[in-house]
Amino acid sequence: MTEHYWTTRSQPLTRTPDPEPFVQELEQLRRQHQLILNAVGEGIYGLDLDGNVTFVNPAAAAMIDWSVDELIGKSMHAVLHHSHPDGSRYLREECPIYRAFQDGSTQRVTNEVFWRKDGTSFPVEYISTPMHDEDGHLVGAVVTFRDITQRRWAEEILQRANEELELKVLERTAKLRQVNHQLRELSEMRSRFIALVCHEFRNPLNNIALSVSSLKRYDTQLSLAEKNDYLFAINANVERMTKIVDDILVIGKIEAKVLEVAPTPLDLVIFCQDLLAEHEFHRLESPIQFVCRSRKLLAATDQRLLRSVLSNLLSNAIRYTPDDKPIYLKLAKRQNQIIIKVQDEGIGIPCEDKHQLFEPFHRGRNVSNIPGTGLGLSIVKQFVDLQQGTLKVVSKIDKGTTFTVRLPLKPMSQGPTLGPESLDMAK
Template identity: 40%
Template sequence: MYQWIDELKNTQNHLQQEVTELKKKEVQLQKSLSLLRSTLESTAHGIMAVSLQGNILDFNQKFVDMWQIPNSLTLSRDYLQCQAFFENQLKYPEAYSQVISEISNQSDLESSDILELKDGRIFAQYSQPQWLEGKIIGRVWSIWDVTQSSQIEETPQLKPVSWYTLAETTNASIFVIQGWDLSYMNPAAEVLTGYTKTELLTGFNSCQLFKNKKRKQVCNKDLEYQEMKILEKNGTERWLACVVATLDQQQASLEMIAGIDITEYKQAELDLSQTLEQLKQLSELKAQFMSMVCHQFRTPLNVISFSNSLLKRHINECYEEKTRPLLDHIQSGVEQITKMLDDILFFAKAEAATIDYDAKPLNLVDFCNDLITRMQTNDSENRINLLSQGSYLTACMDQKVLEPIISNLLDNAMKYSPIDSEVQFKLFGECGKVVFQITDWGIGIPIADRERVFEPFFRGSNIHNLPGTGLGLSIVKTLVDLHRGYIAVESELGVSTTFTIMLPAVKSKL
């Protein structure tokens, strides 16, 4: 026994070192994510990231402000509702629907377009697939307001004085190129490039300024969207998102370029790819670590459990009264550690999205009743009262993935409730989703703990000596996210706690 205990201690020391290294890497990743978030929020572009399955992953505040998205949509992030909202804002929604259809049929397609809104604003829109290790994992959309630029493009119909005033006062950088020579640039272009008009308008070859042009036809007018890389006077390279127009049909070589600086966006795009790769590596590292923990602990635990059983069987009856409680404590400890290892291993699989998911039509009422029967044995001190919408509610879900979500919440509700109290379990359908709502009348969750309640290994400050691993709610949150569902908690200290889960009722792939 002492030898096994020493082995466990050595294993624990090794694991503590591994945990320390893992935490350092996690802190570094959090810093990278924080920097990426700051970059996305500071850019002048509206940016939205969408998964390959069409779910909205994130968007910055600029995107919300430009589209004037209501709070209800920013909270739900329902892609279909958002798409309907966008179409309702557009002057020509049919063209937008065609673009979405083309992208849906060809996931690696890069797309550019000009969107005219009913309120008179004009947006330039660009989207490209997001790649990770040779696979497309989603799509990033960016938009920016080109209303002023579009007005400038119509300058042939304006009086010369009006055109000049508009060009000189706009924040967009404007260049007019005839052949290879620059014939006009506005003050904003001077600030951007670091060159003066005198330097650029006296025989300066535009090829020295514009280093890269990525042309895309965006409509049937004499108009193109281009991403250009320019070289400033000090040698710095910057990216411009430009609208290029032919000013005179008789002089096809005469072009006007109106552009805005998107260098920060291009850098954020690169940072996003790097951060996604780091996230993937960290997830794999954590999964490997969890598996190693389970392997290291399980072998000595099996030996201890087996030896404990032998001791109980062959112990001398005269010593049984004194030793039996000690052996029971050992067995209880082994069972608790085994439960923790099972939770850790399941959590690692869920977080790394390696769980086999096989959704099939499932009668949720029967499923919940069976689960309650197994959990609520004859010696259970608390009762579970199921309130369902009728006796038959079907959804396409994987029973083995759904079971740990519900069982963990019910187990917590009974564990933290007073003896002989009732746990209320509601089940109903709402707007194409299935809602599970579990309420207990127990100790409640302190306000300071609610923001961290789904963190791995976190346990509330008021649970005292109640046993637990601190992984149950983390597993629940991870599995709900994999279902593309939603979980919320409401609690009043010393009164009650309610967990609400909403899961899609239709089949989806994890």
């Protein structure tokens, strides 16, 4: 180190420091600051009071695809903050960054975008901090920002996941409510079923017990014809109980989805005529009238399913129609459909019962003491559906009821076919 000395007559000898070490120290400090700026991953740039760039670190330049040299002296608002996310103009006077050197306040923003050189944008969060000199005068601002694209992406994924989770919770809650509702309905149905079965079995069992008791007690006093009447009554009550059991088993098989359809070619005219010739459909005062314009009508259908459908509809018509009132079985063909109608002039169906008409164990409010289980129409509806058909009912109180069954001439291929043992019970 070189020292300089000089003297005067009136002053003692002094020495002045060499400025070179301070310059070196200042340069070293500047290099350290530059290294720090270069190493920081966040974007950092400085602005003067006019909003022009005084320094910028490489991370900031890289994020907006400009070089550091190109940015020095430029208006940073015009470079990267000129527009809103929707592309509309962002006025400099409204920019939070410039408030830092207008009123000396620190501004933190998390919901804006910066723009790259190629015209694309990316979401950012930034802090604009005012800069003061040694005398406390405001000289500019320092802006620190970061690209939050990945964080926004993660937040959106999390938001979607939360929404999906919330939706699944709502769906699961709705399903649980539906299951609870179904369980309540099943419980109510089971209660109705138990009460109905007890009632329906009690009457025939009482009749059987009474007939057996009478045969035993008056065996020697009864004529052969009277004994046959008792035996006929016993047999009828047994058949009634068997029909109840068979209907219940068929409903169970339908709900278990083990019933199947086997359509085969069938002459429906002969089929209907043979059905009406059976004993259970005889009416002495007003026989069931068969109406069909065709002498022969062929269709591919399941004979046993169709027999169960028509048997239940005709039995209901007989049960709820006075003996002197007519009942019609009508058969027709229109386009690719078979149309079968069972029409009567019986007691009719109340309007309030129509929406539950095909539910198991449901019976109309006006059936009074007419025997029945409420299973027949449920079976009819299920069997028509299995054959890809439709079932419609029109009814007026004390005027009569018409059931219309529409079946395709050639049904589409089904899955499995209905087992004989199941269909025998549905006859």
